[in-house]
Amino acid sequence: MTPANAEIKRHAPSDIRIHWFNAACWLLLLVTGLGLIKNEKLNPLGAWLPDALRGLFGGGSAGGAVLLTIHEIIGVAWLLGFAAYLAVNGGGARFFLAEIFSVRPGDLSWLARKMARMTVGVGKELPPQGYYNMGQKAFAQASVAGGAAIAVSGIILLLSDKLFPASLAWLVGWAVTLHYLAVGLVFAGLLVHIYMAAISPEEKPGFRSMFTGSVPADYARHHHYLWVKGLEEEGQGGK
Amino acid sequence: MNQRLAMVIDSAKCIDCKACQAACKQANHVSRGAWRNWIKEAAPVVENGKLARGHFQPGACMHCDEPSCLAACPTGATFKSADGSVGIDPKLCIGCGNCIAACPYGARFRDPVRRKADKCDYCPQRRAAGLAPACVDTCPTKARVFGDINDPDSAAAKLLAANQGRVVRIVAKGRDTKPNMYYIASTAPEGWAVKPVDPLSFNALTQVVAPLVRYAVGLSGLGVLVMLGRQLMAGQKPKASHHAGPDTTSDPEAESRQGTANKPETADKEDGHDAR
Numbered sequence: 001m002t003p004a005n006a007e008i009k010r011h012a013p014s015d016i017r018i019h020w021f022n023a024a025c026w027l028l029l030l031v032t033g034l035g036l037i038k039n040e041k042l043n044p045l046g047a048w049l050p051d052a053l054r055g056l057f058g059g060g061s062a063g064g065a066v067l068l069t070i071h072e073i074i075g076v077a078w079l080l081g082f083a084a085y086l087a088v089n090g091g092g093a094r095f096f097l098a099e100i101f102s103v104r105p106g107d108l109s110w111l112a113r114k115m116a117r118m119t120v121g122v123g124k125e126l127p128p129q130g131y132y133n134m135g136q137k138a139f140a141q142a143s144v145a146g147g148a149a150i151a152v153s154g155i156i157l158l159l160s161d162k163l164f165p166a167s168l169a170w171l172v173g174w175a176v177t178l179h180y181l182a183v184g185l186v187f188a189g190l191l192v193h194i195y196m197a198a199i200s201p202e203e204k205p206g207f208r209s210m211f212t213g214s215v216p217a218d219y220a221r222h223h224h225y226l227w228v229k230g231l232e233e234e235g236q237g238g239k
Numbered sequence: 240m241n242q243r244l245a246m247v248i249d250s251a252k253c254i255d256c257k258a259c260q261a262a263c264k265q266a267n268h269v270s271r272g273a274w275r276n277w278i279k280e281a282a283p284v285v286e287n288g289k290l291a292r293g294h295f296q297p298g299a300c301m302h303c304d305e306p307s308c309l310a311a312c313p314t315g316a317t318f319k320s321a322d323g324s325v326g327i328d329p330k331l332c333i334g335c336g337n338c339i340a341a342c343p344y345g346a347r348f349r350d351p352v353r354r355k356a357d358k359c360d361y362c363p364q365r366r367a368a369g370l371a372p373a374c375v376d377t378c379p380t381k382a383r384v385f386g387d388i389n390d391p392d393s394a395a396a397k398l399l400a401a402n403q404g405r406v407v408r409i410v411a412k413g414r415d416t417k418p419n420m421y422y423i424a425s426t427a428p429e430g431w432a433v434k435p436v437d438p439l440s441f442n443a444l445t446q447v448v449a450p451l452v453r454y455a456v457g458l459s460g461l462g463v464l465v466m467l468g469r470q471l472m473a474g475q476k477p478k479a480s481h482h483a484g485p486d487t488t489s490d491p492e493a494e495s496r497q498g499t500a501n502k503p504e505t506a507d508k509e510d511g512h513d514a515r
Contacts, residue, residue: 038315041445044453050315060408061318065330068314071298119465160334166349169336173440176313177448188459195463200470 008212008231012092017087019210022083025078026190032071033183036064042180099131100140104226107134110153118200135196139189145188153179243323243389244302244361245419246375247398247406250426252382253278253295259374259383263299266373270352275299275359276374281427294427297383298409299374300325300331301360301418302344307435309413311341313444317356322387323419326363328357339440343411343432344418361385388419398423411435 008040035053037043041051055061086093111134117123132140156164156175164172176216197207205219221228255278261268265277276299283293302325309317309325317333317338327338329345332355337357339347350357362372370376375385386395399421406421412434437445 036314038314039445040310042313043447044449061315061328063330064315069334100378115462118469119462121469132258157333161332161354164334164354165420166336166351166354167488169339169349170438170440172333172335173438174335177440177444180444181452184448185455188452188455191456191459191463192351196467199467216354 006217007212008217008228009214010209010220011213012089013213014085014089015092015096016210016213018081018089021085022078025074025081027069028074029078030183030187032074035067036071037180038064046198049186072158073228075158079151079155085221096140097144100137100144102130103137105139110134111138122190129223130226130230131224133223135192139193142186142189146189147183149178149182150186153182241321241323241389242387243419245323245386245388245395246301247383247384247388247395247421247422247423248297249384249398249423249428250294250296251424252380253297254380255280255295256379258377258379259297262373262377263359266365267360269357270350272351273348273357275346275357275362279428279431282467294430295364296422296426297374297378298344298346298420300342301344301409301416301420302359302361303419304417307341307343307413307414307416308338308347311337311437311441313337313441317365326360327356327358329353329357332356337438340438343414343435344409345433380405386424 010089031053034044035050038047038050040047050064051059053067054060057063057066068117107129110127110129112127113123114133114135153175156171157179160169160172160175197203197210202222205215206223217228257278260276260278262275264274267275269275276297278296281294281296281329283291286292300485302323304319304323305327306319309319311515313335314331316328316333317325318328319325321492334349334354334356336356342358347356347358349355356370359372362370365372365376371385384395386393388396388399391400398404402423405424405428405430407424408418408421409429409432410416410418411432412417414435416435442443449474
């Protein structure tokens with residue numbers, strides 16, 4: 001059995017880099033993107049926000065055009081960053097996808113009970129979890145599906161005035177709708193992700209592992225019992 | 240008082256020479272196959288014993304006071320200027336085409352070369368040089384008159400004043416977008432303006448997706464606030480009981496272990512062991 005004070009490796013350096021690269025891109029894309037929406041029927045937080053953001057770059061539609069250029073450059077950098085990550089650590093990406101999309105028996109009751117415990121303060125015992133708990137899986141699924149939708153719709157928007165004829169303008173209109181939907185839903189999940197990972201005290205070692213790459217064994221056993229058990233069985237099988 | 244640029248047209252004077260259309264294309268480098276302005280035609284009705292009369296009607300973007308194109312633009316690339324004109328910033332236009340369907344006059348098109356929305360802009364480069372828009376300047380019969388109708392000395396305002404009560408506008412079906420194009424006495428054809436419609440994708444965005452996102456973000460934000468509130472309230476207790484100094488960050492591991500020992504989460508720590 002792994003000693004309680006040992007550290008277990010959890011994230012490769014490339015995983016850590018892509019996580020923080022993605023976080024930085026999303027933050028900048030979200031801010032510049034909010035500055036690009038200006039329509040009385042849409043303005044998520046009111047017209048003052050796009051006006052203020054455009055004001056930083058000279059104001060008016062010209063300021064908006066600067067925001068659009070910045071948004072496009074960061075968006076392309078985001079896609080290239082992911083392509084580089086897949087080239088460097090394709091195996092890690094496959095492991096991640098396999099983990100987040102495998103929902104085991106007990107996972108959904110874990111999620112329901114955990115949510116009840118965290119918000120109302122009552123809830124039954126939590127079933128043991130694997131490499132990711134069901135909350136992490138749910139947000140990861142939303143991020144992967146939402147990220148793909150954001151990327152595809154973003155590429156359509158980027159190419160709209162470079163490749164698309166007028167007969168395909170309808171596709172550009174739907175890309176706007178999909179872009180907004182995907183970003184909105186992923187952002188809703190992101191609020192919980194940031195709280196659970198960075199603010200909630202019980203996940204502090206998990207948060208730290210997104211810098212160091214490893215977690216304490218007792219934390220891993222407590223939060224990801226099935227993962228640690230699997231590692232131990234693997235180790236014994238190896239011997 | 241703000242400017243209010245408008246076009247006052249005596250369509251009875253129009254001889255359908257198309258000089259306005261050619262001058263506009265030349266002045267604004269409008270792409271091949273596209274036109275920023277037009278001359279519509281009411282075909283003469285030929286009947287025995289009556290004079291057959293046709294009618295020509297010059298037109299273009301009507302720079303409405305309540306522009307349906309602006310309401311359909313997601314980015315604000317279409318805007319209403321202080322001079323009353325409706326403009327497009329091509330650098331902010333993403334070519335989604337919403338405004339084209341939303342214009343009841345068909346005044347907008349997606350430029351086949353630039354792939355962005357385009358339409359009449361009252362020739363700002365000519366106005367800056369003190370000239371009238373190209374179509375107005377070139378009109379041999381002076382059917383088109385352009386100016387600030389809030390300035391009583393402008394030709395357009397004078398023409399409007401002289402024809403008070405005898406001015407018609409072409410109004411969209413179901414919604415008056417308050418066009419700033421005035422026809423003297425009467426004009427034909429009439430009733431050709433369609434109903435302004437937003438594309439389905441934009442209606443889905445404003446009526447379904449945007450409220451859905453608002454609820455999802457609101458619910459999630461509320462959940463986070465509740466969790467944060469519980470965390471802060473739970474954090475008060477150990478502070479009060481142990482008066483061991485600042486309980487933050489110097490050793491996050493130890494803190495977390497100690498923290499969990501004092502909280503309901505202890506149960507789930509044991510769960511992990513007990514379950515197997």
